Amino acid sequence: MNEMLRRICRRNFCTCSPRPWLFFGLGDPGDKYRGTRHNVCFEMLDSFAESLGIHMETAHCKAMFGKGFISGVLVLLAKPETCMNLSGESAGPLAAYYNILLTRVVVFHDDMDLPCGVLCLHPKGGHHSHNGLKSMIYHFCGNREFPRLRIGVGRPPGQMDTKAFMLQKFNATARERIDAALLEGVHALKQVLSKGFSESSKCFNIEQKYKHIRLQSLPR
Numbered sequence: 001m002n003e004m005l006r007r008i009c010r011r012n013f014c015t016c017s018p019r020p021w022l023f024f025g026l027g028d029p030g031d032k033y034r035g036t037r038h039n040v041c042f043e044m045l046d047s048f049a050e051s052l053g054i055h056m057e058t059a060h061c062k063a064m065f066g067k068g069f070i071s072g073v074l075v076l077l078a079k080p081e082t083c084m085n086l087s088g089e090s091a092g093p094l095a096a097y098y099n100i101l102l103t104r105v106v107v108f109h110d111d112m113d114l115p116c117g118v119l120c121l122h123p124k125g126g127h128h129s130h131n132g133l134k135s136m137i138y139h140f141c142g143n144r145e146f147p148r149l150r151i152g153v154g155r156p157p158g159q160m161d162t163k164a165f166m167l168q169k170f171n172a173t174a175r176e177r178i179d180a181a182l183l184e185g186v187h188a189l190k191q192v193l194s195k196g197f198s199e200s201s202k203c204f205n206i207e208q209k210y211k212h213i214r215l216q217s218l219p220r
Contacts (some may be wrong), residue, residue: 018073020104022106023106024136026110027040028084038167047185048186053068056077062093065078088138091105112156116152116153116177117177119151125148149189
Protein backbone atom coordinates (compact mmCIF):
# COMPACT_ATOMS: atom_id res chain seq x y z
CA MET A 1 0.00 0.00 0.00
CA ASN A 2 2.80 2.42 0.90
CA GLU A 3 4.55 1.73 -2.40
CA MET A 4 1.32 2.41 -4.28
CA LEU A 5 0.89 5.74 -2.49
CA ARG A 6 4.47 6.71 -3.33
CA ARG A 7 3.84 5.96 -7.01
CA ILE A 8 0.68 8.08 -7.01
CA CYS A 9 2.51 10.95 -5.33
CA ARG A 10 5.37 10.78 -7.80
CA ARG A 11 2.90 10.76 -10.69
CA ASN A 12 1.07 13.79 -9.30
CA PHE A 13 4.25 15.74 -8.76
CA CYS A 14 5.28 15.05 -12.34
CA THR A 15 2.09 16.62 -13.62
CA CYS A 16 2.60 19.80 -11.56
CA SER A 17 4.82 21.48 -14.16
CA PRO A 18 3.99 25.12 -14.99
CA ARG A 19 0.83 25.48 -17.04
CA PRO A 20 1.37 26.42 -20.70
CA TRP A 21 0.64 29.79 -22.26
CA LEU A 22 -1.01 30.52 -25.60
CA PHE A 23 0.08 33.67 -27.43
CA PHE A 24 -2.46 34.41 -30.15
CA GLY A 25 -2.08 37.21 -32.70
CA LEU A 26 -5.04 38.77 -34.47
CA GLY A 27 -4.69 39.44 -38.19
CA ASP A 28 -5.51 38.15 -41.64
CA PRO A 29 -3.55 35.62 -43.69
CA GLY A 30 -2.12 36.49 -47.09
CA ASP A 31 0.42 38.83 -48.67
CA LYS A 32 -2.20 41.55 -49.07
CA TYR A 33 -2.00 42.31 -45.35
CA ARG A 34 1.72 41.83 -44.82
CA GLY A 35 3.39 44.92 -43.36
CA THR A 36 0.12 46.77 -42.74
CA ARG A 37 -1.26 48.19 -39.51
CA HIS A 38 -3.95 45.52 -39.73
CA ASN A 39 -1.38 42.75 -39.29
CA VAL A 40 1.04 44.29 -36.83
CA CYS A 41 0.14 41.54 -34.34
CA PHE A 42 1.41 38.88 -36.72
CA GLU A 43 4.70 40.81 -36.83
CA MET A 44 4.89 40.77 -33.04
CA LEU A 45 4.24 37.02 -32.96
CA ASP A 46 6.83 36.39 -35.68
CA SER A 47 9.41 38.47 -33.80
CA PHE A 48 8.76 36.55 -30.60
CA ALA A 49 8.95 33.20 -32.39
CA GLU A 50 12.21 34.17 -34.08
CA SER A 51 13.73 35.24 -30.76
CA LEU A 52 13.13 31.73 -29.41
CA GLY A 53 13.88 29.82 -32.61
CA ILE A 54 10.27 28.60 -32.86
CA HIS A 55 9.04 27.66 -36.33
CA MET A 56 5.37 28.39 -36.95
CA GLU A 57 4.87 26.05 -39.86
CA THR A 58 2.27 23.60 -38.54
CA ALA A 59 -1.41 23.94 -39.48
CA HIS A 60 -3.52 23.25 -36.41
CA CYS A 61 -7.02 24.38 -35.39
CA LYS A 62 -7.30 26.81 -38.32
CA ALA A 63 -4.00 28.49 -37.43
CA MET A 64 -0.33 28.46 -38.26
CA PHE A 65 1.10 27.08 -35.07
CA GLY A 66 4.37 26.58 -33.22
CA LYS A 67 5.56 25.80 -29.72
CA GLY A 68 8.65 26.02 -27.59
CA PHE A 69 9.96 26.37 -24.04
CA ILE A 70 11.31 29.33 -22.12
CA SER A 71 12.45 28.94 -18.52
CA GLY A 72 10.82 25.51 -18.52
CA VAL A 73 7.43 26.89 -19.50
CA LEU A 74 5.64 25.69 -22.63
CA VAL A 75 4.47 28.52 -24.88
CA LEU A 76 2.16 27.95 -27.84
CA LEU A 77 2.07 30.49 -30.67
CA ALA A 78 -0.74 30.83 -33.19
CA LYS A 79 -1.69 33.03 -36.14
CA PRO A 80 -5.24 32.30 -37.34
CA GLU A 81 -5.75 31.24 -40.93
CA THR A 82 -9.35 32.45 -40.76
CA CYS A 83 -10.22 36.09 -41.43
CA MET A 84 -9.73 38.27 -38.36
CA ASN A 85 -13.49 38.49 -37.74
CA LEU A 86 -13.57 34.71 -37.15
CA SER A 87 -10.40 34.43 -35.05
CA GLY A 88 -12.26 32.78 -32.19
CA GLU A 89 -12.90 29.74 -34.38
CA SER A 90 -9.18 29.04 -34.03
CA ALA A 91 -8.43 30.32 -30.51
CA GLY A 92 -11.33 28.55 -28.81
CA PRO A 93 -10.44 25.04 -30.01
CA LEU A 94 -6.72 25.61 -29.41
CA ALA A 95 -7.26 26.62 -25.79
CA ALA A 96 -9.61 23.68 -25.27
CA TYR A 97 -7.31 21.16 -26.99
CA TYR A 98 -4.34 22.06 -24.77
CA ASN A 99 -6.49 22.67 -21.68
CA ILE A 100 -5.12 26.20 -21.27
CA LEU A 101 -6.54 28.48 -18.61
CA LEU A 102 -8.15 31.55 -20.12
CA THR A 103 -5.96 33.74 -17.92
CA ARG A 104 -2.96 32.28 -19.78
CA VAL A 105 -4.26 33.07 -23.27
CA VAL A 106 -2.60 36.34 -24.30
CA VAL A 107 -4.27 37.92 -27.34
CA PHE A 108 -2.31 40.46 -29.38
CA HIS A 109 -4.48 43.13 -31.03
CA ASP A 110 -3.99 46.44 -32.80
CA ASP A 111 -5.27 49.53 -30.99
CA MET A 112 -5.99 52.93 -32.53
CA ASP A 113 -6.39 54.50 -29.07
CA LEU A 114 -2.64 54.19 -28.51
CA PRO A 115 -0.04 56.18 -30.47
CA CYS A 116 1.90 54.21 -33.05
CA GLY A 117 4.50 52.04 -31.33
CA VAL A 118 3.10 52.27 -27.81
CA LEU A 119 2.22 48.95 -26.13
CA CYS A 120 0.10 47.98 -23.15
CA LEU A 121 -0.51 44.74 -21.28
CA HIS A 122 -4.07 44.38 -19.95
CA PRO A 123 -5.35 41.47 -17.83
CA LYS A 124 -8.86 41.55 -19.35
CA GLY A 125 -11.43 43.81 -21.01
CA GLY A 126 -14.19 44.21 -23.55
CA HIS A 127 -13.98 44.19 -27.33
CA HIS A 128 -14.24 47.97 -27.93
CA SER A 129 -15.81 47.28 -31.35
CA HIS A 130 -12.78 45.24 -32.45
CA ASN A 131 -14.21 42.42 -34.54
CA GLY A 132 -11.37 40.05 -33.78
CA LEU A 133 -11.90 40.47 -30.05
CA LYS A 134 -15.66 40.07 -30.51
CA SER A 135 -15.05 36.67 -32.08
CA MET A 136 -12.65 35.67 -29.31
CA ILE A 137 -15.14 36.56 -26.60
CA TYR A 138 -17.94 34.75 -28.42
CA HIS A 139 -15.90 31.53 -28.73
CA PHE A 140 -14.82 31.81 -25.11
CA CYS A 141 -18.52 31.61 -24.22
CA GLY A 142 -18.77 35.32 -23.40
CA ASN A 143 -15.80 35.25 -21.03
CA ARG A 144 -13.60 38.36 -21.28
CA GLU A 145 -11.07 37.30 -18.64
CA PHE A 146 -8.17 36.79 -21.03
CA PRO A 147 -5.05 39.02 -21.11
CA ARG A 148 -4.20 41.23 -24.06
CA LEU A 149 -1.15 42.86 -25.56
CA ARG A 150 -2.41 46.08 -27.13
CA ILE A 151 -0.24 47.39 -29.98
CA GLY A 152 -0.73 51.05 -30.79
CA VAL A 153 -1.12 52.01 -34.45
CA GLY A 154 -2.49 55.55 -33.97
CA ARG A 155 -5.54 57.09 -35.61
CA PRO A 156 -6.07 57.99 -39.26
CA PRO A 157 -5.24 61.59 -40.15
CA GLY A 158 -8.06 64.02 -40.95
CA GLN A 159 -11.11 62.37 -42.48
CA MET A 160 -9.27 59.33 -43.80
CA ASP A 161 -11.32 56.13 -43.83
CA THR A 162 -10.41 53.85 -40.92
CA LYS A 163 -10.33 50.69 -43.02
CA ALA A 164 -8.06 52.28 -45.63
CA PHE A 165 -5.76 53.50 -42.84
CA MET A 166 -5.49 50.04 -41.30
CA LEU A 167 -4.67 48.46 -44.65
CA GLN A 168 -1.85 50.91 -45.32
CA LYS A 169 1.76 49.94 -44.82
CA PHE A 170 3.70 51.96 -42.26
CA ASN A 171 5.59 55.04 -43.45
CA ALA A 172 9.26 55.43 -42.51
CA THR A 173 8.61 57.16 -39.17
CA ALA A 174 5.89 54.72 -38.12
CA ARG A 175 7.99 51.76 -39.27
CA GLU A 176 10.84 52.86 -37.03
CA ARG A 177 8.49 53.10 -34.05
CA ILE A 178 6.93 49.71 -34.74
CA ASP A 179 10.33 48.04 -35.09
CA ALA A 180 11.32 49.43 -31.69
CA ALA A 181 7.99 48.30 -30.24
CA LEU A 182 8.52 44.76 -31.51
CA LEU A 183 11.75 44.50 -29.54
CA GLU A 184 10.06 45.91 -26.42
CA GLY A 185 7.14 43.54 -26.83
CA VAL A 186 9.35 40.48 -27.18
CA HIS A 187 11.16 41.39 -23.97
CA ALA A 188 7.87 42.00 -22.14
CA LEU A 189 6.43 38.66 -23.26
CA LYS A 190 9.49 36.82 -22.03
CA GLN A 191 9.01 38.53 -18.68
CA VAL A 192 5.40 37.35 -18.65
CA LEU A 193 6.56 33.77 -19.08
CA SER A 194 9.18 33.96 -16.36
CA LYS A 195 7.49 36.26 -13.80
CA GLY A 196 3.77 36.02 -14.56
CA PHE A 197 1.41 38.50 -16.16
CA SER A 198 0.57 40.76 -13.22
CA GLU A 199 4.11 41.44 -12.07
CA SER A 200 5.45 41.92 -15.59
CA SER A 201 2.69 44.23 -16.76
CA LYS A 202 3.11 46.74 -13.91
CA CYS A 203 6.65 47.79 -14.76
CA PHE A 204 6.13 47.47 -18.49
CA ASN A 205 3.01 49.63 -18.55
CA ILE A 206 4.72 52.38 -16.56
CA GLU A 207 7.55 52.45 -19.11
CA GLN A 208 5.04 52.56 -21.97
CA LYS A 209 3.05 55.33 -20.27
CA TYR A 210 6.10 57.60 -20.37
CA LYS A 211 6.67 56.60 -23.97
CA HIS A 212 3.03 57.50 -24.69
CA ILE A 213 3.55 60.97 -23.23
CA ARG A 214 6.62 61.49 -25.43
CA LEU A 215 4.96 60.30 -28.64
CA GLN A 216 1.32 61.35 -28.42
CA SER A 217 1.90 64.85 -29.82
CA LEU A 218 4.25 63.74 -32.62
CA PRO A 219 3.23 62.88 -36.22
CA ARG A 220 1.80 59.39 -36.68
